[in-house]
Amino acid sequence: MGTRTEFDQPSSDAEPNKSGQYADLHKPSSSFSSRDDYLEHELQIMAPKRWRPNLPFKDYRFEWEDTIPALAATIGKVVMVGAIAATFASQLGLGDGFILENVRYELIIVSVFILLFSGFFLPTANLAGTHGPLIPLIPIVVAAGGHPMAFGLLIGIFGLLLAVFKGGSLLASLTSRGVCGGLLLYLGFIGTTSQVKKLIAWAEGIDMAHIAFIVIFSTIILYALLEHWKKRWLAVPLSCLIGGGVAFLLGAPFEFSTGPGLPNFNPMYWWGDDTGWMLGLPTVENFVVVLPFAVLAVAMWSPDFLGHQVFQKISYPARTERVHMNIDDTMVSAATRQVAGSLMGGANFTSSWGTYMVPAAIAKRPIPAGAILTALFCVLAAVMGYPMDLAIWEPVLCVALIVGVFVPLLEAGMEMTREGKTTQSAAIVVFASSLVNPAFGWSLTMLLDNLGLIGSKERSAELSHMSRWIIPGAMFVILTTVMALVGLLPGIPALM
Template identity: 85%
Template sequence: MSNTQLPPLDGNPQQPITSDNDLQDSYVDLHKPNSSFKNRNAYLNHELQIMQPKRWRPNLPFRDYRFEYEDTIPAMAATIGKVVMVGAIAATFAGPLGLSDAFVLENVRYELLIVAFFVILFSGFLLPTANLAGTHGPLIPLIPIVVAAGGHPMAFGLLIGAFGLLLAISKGGSLLANLTSKGVCGGLLLYLGFIGTISQVKNLFAWAEGIGMAHIAFVVILLTIILYAVLENFQKRWLAVPLSCLLGGGVAFAMGAPFAFETAPGLPNMNPMYWWGEDTGWMLGLPTIESFVVVLPFAVLAVAMWSPDFLGHQVFQKISYPKRTERVLMDIDDTMTSASIRQVAGSLLGGANFASSWGTYIVPAAIAKRPIPAGAVLTGVFCLIAGIWGYPMDLAIWEPVMCVALIVGVFIPLLEAGMEMTREGKTTQSAAIVVFASALVNPAFGWSITLVLDNLGLIGSKERSANLTKMSRWIIPVVTFVILTGVMAIVGMLPGIPALLPNFRH
């Protein structure tokens, strides 16, 4: 890293961090109280710059990082997102397998306890630059196909974990991220942000129409837009999630929308053999060799979809954090490692979750200019409270709360980050192709084909392409695209083309 002098951050009276030599002292020695800075933003920037995270060694609160009230916001958003996403996966499995709503509820509570342990252990303690292991949302549409093909959830989860570990150990995730240009990444963020926003608006209107009060959705979204604009104006956007949840839930309830707390306090069954029994839990028993063969292509696809997902989360930090904070940025390979280990353990225990980088955590955390570990510990605590207490789960999945939280906490920031990345240079061509190709199949296909076209220099910056090695220019991108598209063809995900293997036709 260079030793170029940087100007003080937002009027910081302390000497700015200008080189790694300035970090010979410990975090405790370099820490300054908030009162030493002219504003809160300068204090948060300084905290990011002086942190010295350690991999596979203990990182302790107050010795290596501190808790700030900003950490509660991403932790709250993450808990809401976890309840929603795990509930969606469990419910998607439950329908075709004939499992009851009680199964879904109990498994969500079980997963909240499982994830609490792993996010505190890894992201809060051993791997402070690994983003929390969340839920693989883009995988949800594939689950009915997996079930129809006879896929076993334990076999599916174990293979995802195994392939994820292989990719992490080989540094394949960070390699693919480094080969992705700003245009490709920006286009991916734009597509995910736009599609996500539209889907949540539709979900909120569908709910409001279902209770015969469609006007509630309009009022809630209109007030949320105004609130978000006001927070942007006063540079308090990190407060968007709690205030929007309070606004959405409060307005909907005041306008007559029905709501009641129904999930009483309690604990789920903690015995893995209960979940993998033939007459209890999943009612599937343990997987066979054939079970692993059936889910093999789906597991390959799931892990292949990790790289663009992880890349988008890392880039959001890079856009939001100040200079000289490379040490605290999300490490893609470490995130893959923690997500893979969490996936294997969760599947063995009987959980319904399929892991990925936790977007509903990292996006609000980046906006709030907070590093990963402190919020990770709070997220674990919030998940424990929600799982045991029960009542917060009802509030988290109530549409006026859930939809606005996802819109302002994840999807609108993704749109903003995508637009920021495509402002300069020859990035708009690549961004447009990503959106086009993603709309044709899915974001993983859009990312992989545009990676090939962009690195070959057919679109985007020809200067960038000319500076790439032969391996980076076309060998790795082409191999990635061929493998990913081949797996999609096998399982029948290419529009208008039947699955190449009869077992996956649906």
């Protein structure tokens, strides 16, 4: 396939970072001059095992830094699953009770798969999160006669096929630093501005517009101080505390309304004709309708997964390749979780869990320990109910996403485009993504970059014909065709 690039997946059979077992190489934090040195040493001595049990204290340890990504992930999960369930509910005429119960259900479903995959058997697989970019497509899918179970099952099946043939890591290896950096810049900027606008709109809606300015200003000062003190991994909990606390003290209305409870665990309830989704089981026609949407959803996984993996690579120290997120293993985890969740009646469409990976990378923590804590937090939030109200309150939600995900993505994108011939590719990614969406921008710019029309000519010359234009060209044509079919190309009516 040509010359390996900086984004090739580390081999599962590579030699451990240091000889010996983790339990033997572990040293107490008191033996290091700083906390950072201790955390970096922990990353360097880990040797995760694929499809074999990885046990706490034998293969990794829990640190209090693991609570930070776990908290951020739980907040993000409640918000994103709630958004998907609410979008479906509005299109299908379902009530708020459906939304609440399905979010509870999804929180418990995902906790099981987090434990099985990221916590024990695939410790380099990022948690299976929520596919946010699919939310705008849901009304189109429903209007076309799509069925949520059919949609979810096809996403899971296509994802498993891509993982088995290692298509995800192949596409990642063909993506240059400039293309990836530009993608991170675009996602970071769009995400940051959208959350700022959302918080301002919320404050204006309660006739207290000044609250948004004070909350955001306080968050900026806090983030700057944490950066100065090299404690940026504390940004999520402290920003949530300040954002929610300041808003409440300034008179913003808030009350807990979701009490303790458990969802219905019977899949037949969810897929009944007059219960749950009130849709019954899908027909062959339902599967045909959602086919192009499912192809697009899985095609959008690669840039999403790549962005999370690269952020981890940038944040971790040298000699930690063994604990880097594996794109193909993450696809196995996400696809399996998608199939099971859809069969059981959940509303979630899965992808790599960004609100977990980004804070975990900043905190210099490996995946497994924080994954187990995330599973615990998700179950607690589902059963208690009250944390769900707090997680979706705008002063908490918006600042958590800004400092925990989007600003770090901006920083990572700028870091990746500092050296070499990367700025041209980064600019084209932003340009093309603004025209359609990040999947279009990524596929088009990857093709142009690998052809040598932009970016590093030396890198392009080292690629084989397959890596240079055949695979990137096929990816661009497939994605653009599917987008044209479902009406995602601006100014062009849907071809379906």
